[in-house]
Structure formats: C-alpha cells, structure tokens
Amino acid sequence: MTTTTGCRFSPEAWTGRLCSAYHRIQMITKRVAFATHFQRAFMNLLRNAQFEELSAQDLLLTYSLNSDYLLTLPVYVDWKKAAESNAIIFRRGYSTESQKGLLLVEKLDYLQSKLLQNIFFSLSKPLGNLGKWTNEALKKSTGSPGFQIWIDKLKLWLKEQTYAENSLLLIENYSRGNLTPDQLPDADLPIWIAAQRAVSRYEGFLSPVGPRGRLLRRVLTWTGLIPSLPEATLKSDTEAKQSEGYVRPNFLPRITLANIWEPASREACDNNIWEIIKASFGILFAKSTLQEPAFEELIILYSDDSAQSNEKESSEMQMLPPQLKIYEKIPIPDLPVVFPHKKLSFRILDTVRLDIATVIGLLAYVVNYKFESLASSPSAFLLDLAAFTALAILVFRVTLGYKQTRDRYQLLVNKTLYEKTLASGFGSVYFLLDASEQQQYKEALLAYAMLLGRNKVSSRASIRDMCEQFMYEKFNAKIEMPIDKAMETLLRLGLVVELSTNGSSSSVIALPCPDAYEILKSRWDSLLEHKT
Known part of the structure; x- marks a missing residue:
C-alpha cells in the first residue's frame, strides 16, 4: 500500500493551489472592479466636459473636405495596428484654422496640380472609351462562364485594392440617411469594445490608400473597371429651427486656394488672356488667407504596444488605454495625423515631380550612352567610367530627393503635433x-x-x-x-x-x-x- 507523503496529488498541494487560486481570483475581481469604476468615472468626466465620440457625420465631413484640400499632411493610418491599440477619439466643438502670408509655394503647387488635373482629365475620355470597349469586347468574345468568373474576380480584387473594406457601404448608407451620428458609448460598455467598433468606422470613411492609390483609383474608375464612390451629402440637424438665426449652423466657413484663384478664372476675366495674366500675377504676389474648418479640441485614447507586457490579458482584464493625448484646432481634413500608427506618403504632385525627373534622367542616360569596345577605342574605358559615375550621381540625387521630401513631411507632421498638443499623459x-x-x-x-x-x-x-x-x-x-x-x-x-x-x-x-x-x-x- 502506497502512502500519500510526497505524492503529486497530495491534499496539502491541492490546498495550496486552491488558496493561491482563491487569492488570484480576489485580485482579479478587485482589478476588474477598479477598472470598471475608473472607466465609468472617466466617461462621466468626458460627458461633463462636453466631449463627444467622433461621429459618422464628423468622419463624413473629413472625407468630403479631403477631396480638394491641397495642404493636407501626407499621412495614412495602419488600421490593423490602430485596431490592436484600441484607438478611439473624442471631440469638443468646431473652430477654424487660418494660414496667412504670401503662400508662394502653396499657390505654385496649386497651379501645378491644376495642370496635372487637366492632363489627367484630358486622358480620362480615351481611357473611359477604351475601358467600355474592352468590357463590351470581353462580354461578346467569350461565352465561357469560367472566363467570366475570372474577370469578375479580377474586378473584385481591383476594388479591394483601391477601396477600404466597408468604405462604399458606410458612405452610401450615410448619404441615404440610414446611419445616424453615433453618441458616446454607454457607461457600462468597455472602452476597448467601443474602440474596436469605432476603428472599423474610421477605416470605412478615411481611405487607407496613399496618393498613388488614389490616382490608380481614379484611372480605374475612368476605365469603368471599378465603381466610383457615391457622393457624400451632409444632412442638416437643425431643419426644425431654420427660421431662428441664433441656432448653431450646419456649415463651417472655408477659404481654399481655389477661392483665392477665382478672380483669375476665365469666367471672371471674360476669357481675356491679358486680364487673366494680370490677375494671376496680382494673386501670386499678394498676401492671402486660407481658412479651414477644424476640430476645436480632440482627445485620443490608445494603448502603447511598447508598454504592453508579453502576456496579454483577457478582454475582461483590460484597463483604460494608458496613452492619452489632447490636441487643439486640428483641421478636419488632417484628422489622420492624430492617430498613433500612421505612415508617411508622397502627395501626387511631389510623386509626379520626383518620378518624372527620375524617368527622364534614366531615359536620357540610356539614349545617349554608346557601347564601344576597348580594342577600337582605348579611351572607351574612361568614357565608361565617366558615364557610370554620372549614373551613380543621378541615382544618389534621386534617392536624396526622396529622402529630403520624406524628412520634410516628417518634420511638418512632428511640428504640427507639437504645436497643437494641449496635454498628454496624466x-x-x-x-x-x-x-x-x-x-x-x-x-x-x-x-x-x-x-x-x-x-x-x-x-x-x-x-x-x-x-x-x-x-x-x-x-x-x-x-x-x-x-x-x-x-x-x-x-x-x-x-x-x-x-x-x-x-x-x-x-x-x-x-x-x-x-x-x-x-x-x-x-x-x-x-x-x-x-x-
């Protein structure tokens, strides 16, 4: 007969394990109770300060204004990491952000962008006709269901590459009035659950693609391979009080570069070239004011990946996200800049300038370079060495140009966040x-x-x-x-x-x-x- 002394399942061992589990359950209960109490108090604090969760209408406003906002910061958000960090944004009030001065760089960028836009629009008609002809030819040339399925899969893949997963659904539904602006989550609803719901809504309205993706989207839309985004329309929340002039309006004042250049348009100058030139020079060297609607105050809550332990706790154990930052007067089109996980990209204008310079330089090198044997020309080695040196210098200049542009954008983003930060941390x-x-x-x-x-x-x-x-x-x-x-x-x-x-x-x-x-x-x- 065996004794229980030193047995693996002895009563003493089980008693110790039960006591340890009991104390652990008590600690977990206390932590959950503290987290719940702190969360309710914090949400009540937000409500008392009149902070509201960023609604679908705010996101739709960001989407609408970003379509022709040339001064927007070139960033886009990594939505997968944003969902993992439980990022959620609250806002309080609206304001306006002004920029005054000569604004020579911005005005010249606007003229170049308009030139590029006219070029793309001139190419859109043949591309559209080519796309329609290609679609009709594919439908008539083959009756195979397998080939048609392959074409549909290709279109679906192109659509997924250029649109967010639920962009079309959210924007179309909200434009039709099927969605209502979201209010603050209930006090009993955990913040991390509200954040997960909010991030999917953010991703639906704020496009995750960069300038190249937007350009590709337009080209594919012109050819008819993918559907175009529905027009977003803002609903009035104060229709019942239209006769009362003191009610807060459903619009925000805006002065864009397009408004500044209106006096130099063909309509304003009656197609008089001389008047257009005089008005253009007058606008170019005159002081101007740009004005954009902005969020008065924004507060973002998210968890820091570097501060998290390797062992992840369950959803019931999660506390309030440790990172807390408050910003002021963030332009509505620049909303993605406040997210923690963002990536830099190049504007379409900078991309075209850098890419065109690179392509032209490489074409000039390839066209002018001549291959000669060393036997026919002893100096061919020196000429080849000079040619390869010029190529190396060209590649270095192009790489340096991309790096300088990226560093300038990074400095601009950091400066914007530094100047507009009201508080952070505790x-x-x-x-x-x-x-x-x-x-x-x-x-x-x-x-x-x-x-x-x-x-x-x-x-x-x-x-x-x-x-x-x-x-x-x-x-x-x-x-x-x-x-x-x-x-x-x-x-x-x-x-x-x-x-x-x-x-x-x-x-x-x-x-x-x-x-x-x-x-x-x-x-x-x-x-x-x-x-x-």
Missing part, C-alpha cells in the same frame, strides 16, 4: 478635470442668469432657447445649450426649484440672489469644516 486628466468644472460652471451660471433675468416660471425648452439667443446676440456665438445638465447642477446646489405642471412637463424658477448666496456660503463652509 496631464490630460488634469486638463479634463478643469474643463469639466469650467463647463459645468458656465452652463449653470448662464442658465441661472437667464432664469433670474426673466423672474418668472419657465420651462427647460424656453430657457435653452434664451441661452442660445443670448450667446448669439452678445458674443455672435452659435451654440447648442445642454440645458438638462445645467438644470441638474442647479437643482443639486439648490439654486432653483422645479415645479411639476402637466404630467411629464415641468417648470423651473430661480431663487433670488441673496438666498442663493446664503445656500452657497453654507455649502462652502460645510465643505471647509469637513476638511478640517
């Missing part, structure tokens, strides 16, 4: 705390002042309209007043009294200033006594 939490306190204070003060000035019982809807009208008349600012949050703050402080009238509706009346002063003073004294 400083972002302090920023959000201050922003939340200021926002609640301003909302409550404005609502109380409107109630006090009216000096009679009012409904929440009328108070909201009064606040919006006051901000427009006094400060020319069009806002949407969150009256419910302001009323909650005033009711919690005891500065207003809410009276029930008819069922669900209610009216509000403000306490006089002396009574409100005494209430706040007693509340403040109680807080000081509690701390001491």
Whole structure:
C-alpha cells in the first residue's frame, strides 16, 4: 500500500493551489472592479466636459473636405495596428484654422496640380472609351462562364485594392440617411469594445490608400473597371429651427486656394488672356488667407504596444488605454495625423515631380550612352567610367530627393503635433478635470442668469432657447445649450426649484440672489469644516 507523503496529488498541494487560486481570483475581481469604476468615472468626466465620440457625420465631413484640400499632411493610418491599440477619439466643438502670408509655394503647387488635373482629365475620355470597349469586347468574345468568373474576380480584387473594406457601404448608407451620428458609448460598455467598433468606422470613411492609390483609383474608375464612390451629402440637424438665426449652423466657413484663384478664372476675366495674366500675377504676389474648418479640441485614447507586457490579458482584464493625448484646432481634413500608427506618403504632385525627373534622367542616360569596345577605342574605358559615375550621381540625387521630401513631411507632421498638443499623459486628466468644472460652471451660471433675468416660471425648452439667443446676440456665438445638465447642477446646489405642471412637463424658477448666496456660503463652509 502506497502512502500519500510526497505524492503529486497530495491534499496539502491541492490546498495550496486552491488558496493561491482563491487569492488570484480576489485580485482579479478587485482589478476588474477598479477598472470598471475608473472607466465609468472617466466617461462621466468626458460627458461633463462636453466631449463627444467622433461621429459618422464628423468622419463624413473629413472625407468630403479631403477631396480638394491641397495642404493636407501626407499621412495614412495602419488600421490593423490602430485596431490592436484600441484607438478611439473624442471631440469638443468646431473652430477654424487660418494660414496667412504670401503662400508662394502653396499657390505654385496649386497651379501645378491644376495642370496635372487637366492632363489627367484630358486622358480620362480615351481611357473611359477604351475601358467600355474592352468590357463590351470581353462580354461578346467569350461565352465561357469560367472566363467570366475570372474577370469578375479580377474586378473584385481591383476594388479591394483601391477601396477600404466597408468604405462604399458606410458612405452610401450615410448619404441615404440610414446611419445616424453615433453618441458616446454607454457607461457600462468597455472602452476597448467601443474602440474596436469605432476603428472599423474610421477605416470605412478615411481611405487607407496613399496618393498613388488614389490616382490608380481614379484611372480605374475612368476605365469603368471599378465603381466610383457615391457622393457624400451632409444632412442638416437643425431643419426644425431654420427660421431662428441664433441656432448653431450646419456649415463651417472655408477659404481654399481655389477661392483665392477665382478672380483669375476665365469666367471672371471674360476669357481675356491679358486680364487673366494680370490677375494671376496680382494673386501670386499678394498676401492671402486660407481658412479651414477644424476640430476645436480632440482627445485620443490608445494603448502603447511598447508598454504592453508579453502576456496579454483577457478582454475582461483590460484597463483604460494608458496613452492619452489632447490636441487643439486640428483641421478636419488632417484628422489622420492624430492617430498613433500612421505612415508617411508622397502627395501626387511631389510623386509626379520626383518620378518624372527620375524617368527622364534614366531615359536620357540610356539614349545617349554608346557601347564601344576597348580594342577600337582605348579611351572607351574612361568614357565608361565617366558615364557610370554620372549614373551613380543621378541615382544618389534621386534617392536624396526622396529622402529630403520624406524628412520634410516628417518634420511638418512632428511640428504640427507639437504645436497643437494641449496635454498628454496624466496631464490630460488634469486638463479634463478643469474643463469639466469650467463647463459645468458656465452652463449653470448662464442658465441661472437667464432664469433670474426673466423672474418668472419657465420651462427647460424656453430657457435653452434664451441661452442660445443670448450667446448669439452678445458674443455672435452659435451654440447648442445642454440645458438638462445645467438644470441638474442647479437643482443639486439648490439654486432653483422645479415645479411639476402637466404630467411629464415641468417648470423651473430661480431663487433670488441673496438666498442663493446664503445656500452657497453654507455649502462652502460645510465643505471647509469637513476638511478640517
């Protein structure tokens, strides 16, 4: 008979394992509870500071404005890594970003881009006719179902290479009104799950291809091999208040390079070449102002891959993403620049300039180079050495040109992010705390002042309209007043009294200033006594 002493499955060993597992479960429960509590508090902090999750309408606006925004930073996002890092963006308010000066480089780039655009458009008609003829010829020349399946697979492959996986579906559905702007996720919904849902939406609207991909997309669209993207239209959220001039508008002011060059257009100059030249020189050497709609403040949350441990925890164990950054006045077309995993690319204009210079240089070398034997010409060796040296210099210059362009773009991206960073890391939490306190204070003060000035019982809807009208008349600012949050703050402080009238509706009346002063003073004294 064998004893249990030293046995692999002895009761002492099982007891130790059970105790260790019990303590581990307790630690896991505490960590999950702490993560859930911190997440709810953080989401409540975002809501109090009036930060909203980036909606489908914001992304559609980015997609629409990026179509003719020449000053956009040449970056695109690695969406696979963005999904792994649980990147999610919140925004607060809209603004405008201005750029003033002579802007000679930007104006010359615009002229060159228009020249390239006219060249491509002139080539589009024969390409379109060739594509239609090719499609009809393929349909008539073969009746084999296998060949037709191969053609359909080729078109599907081209479509996948030039469009994001769900770009067509999202843009088309939103343009038809089937999608509604997303609100902040529920407090009980984990942030990493909301981030996974958000990244797929970001990828659908923000094209992952670079300039070469966009150029290839246009060429394939002209030939009819792939369908074109549907036109994106923005829906008005304030149609019910069109008659009220103080309501926040559904448009943002914009001044592009195309607007600057309008006085030199053929229509403005009545096709007079001399007038066009004079107007062009006047615009080229005059100070100009560009203005783009921008996000007033953006906050991005994501996890840093370098800070993650090798052992990945389960989704229930994940905490709030450790990386937290806040930016201000990011132009709407430049939204991809705030993502953590982005890659640089070349603009179409720079790509054409560098590629054309490279091709022309290589063609000139190949055409002018002559092969001669050493026996017929003893100096052929020296000529060959000079020719290969010139080729090496050409390759070095071309490589250096690409590197300089890439370094300039990298410097531009880093400078933009550095200048527009409001806070990062734990400083972002302090920023959000201050922003939340200021926002609640301003909302409550404005609502109380409107109630006090009216000096009679009012409904929440009328108070909201009064606040919006006051901000427009006094400060020319069009806002949407969150009256419910302001009323909650005033009711919690005891500065207003809410009276029930008819069922669900209610009216509000403000306490006089002396009574409100005494209430706040007693509340403040109680807080000081509690701390001491």
